[in-house]
Amino acid sequence: MSTPNTDLSMSPSAPLKNIIFDFGGVVMDWNPRYFFRDYFNDDEKMEYFLKHIAEDEWNAEQDRGRTLAEGTALQIAKFPEWEKELRAYYDNWTTMLKSDIPQNVEVLRKLEASEYELFGLTNWSAETFPYALENYDFFNAFKGRIVVSGSEKLIKPDPKIWEVLLERYELIPQESVFIDDNPKNIEVAESLGFVTVHTTEDTDLEKELRSLGLNF
Structure with a gap:
């Protein structure tokens, strides 16, 4: 699997304001x-x-x-x-849905207390996602700003679901970090102008985000 994108040639040129999380494989172990x-x-x-x-x-x-x-x-x-x-x-x-992924949830909680805006973009059934919302309080960090594929009838890696996120919350890709464990999703996000972090089991998410210049 590829490692998180920390190539200096891909370093963000615009100030980063938004952090967008995929859920499965990033903060949830399903x-x-x-x-x-x-x-x-x-x-x-x-x-x-x-x-x-x-x-x-x-x-x-x-x-x-x-x-x-x-x-x-x-x-x-x-x-x-x-x-x-x-x-x-x-x-x-x-x-x-075994559990959360503690080390990444810890990073999420640190970001919640920071100046950055948090969003979710997840491939998840509209029928099962409410269970996760009800049983894992860290989802409150997103303040309801979550795009769920099952509700939108769109699914990553279709670029249209990123467009829903961008339009709904008036985001600029170049000001946004997108975190996902799926290489195809990372590839599409990069093509749309997002700064990305591709997570694996070995990823130190806090280190990767700080390497992009985030302070939290």
Whole structure:
């Protein structure tokens, strides 16, 4: 995986005012394996199910705005022999949302107390996102300024969802840092003029942001 973008040639020329967070993989640790590893008790079968039956592309359509019920029904029609497992997917979604990512949430809380404006841009089902809002108080740092793909019927890496964010909150890309764990999303954000930080499990987010000249 690529490392966070700290190339001096990409250093921001405009004063940075806004910090935009992706959520999954940045501040939230979500993985269907947290449920299905115990459910199957067979890693090979679990990986087959997640790659070929409940694949990422299928789940992404729920993030794009398709209802959980419709998505489940469509997949059961395609794979009736997996009905029990497919119904278990969203019935046990909260188990897949294991926890926050403490080191990055700590950075978020520091930013909350700073002069920077905080925003969220997330690929997340409109039906499941409220659970995260209700159970993790750090989301209050965004003061409701969150663009959720499932509500917008748009999903990253479609540039149109960034346009929603920019227009709704009157942001300028060159004044904004975009943080995401998905390289494709980082690539699109950069093409739109955002300063970016690509996070991995090894990323020191505070260090990366300070390297961009942020003081918090």
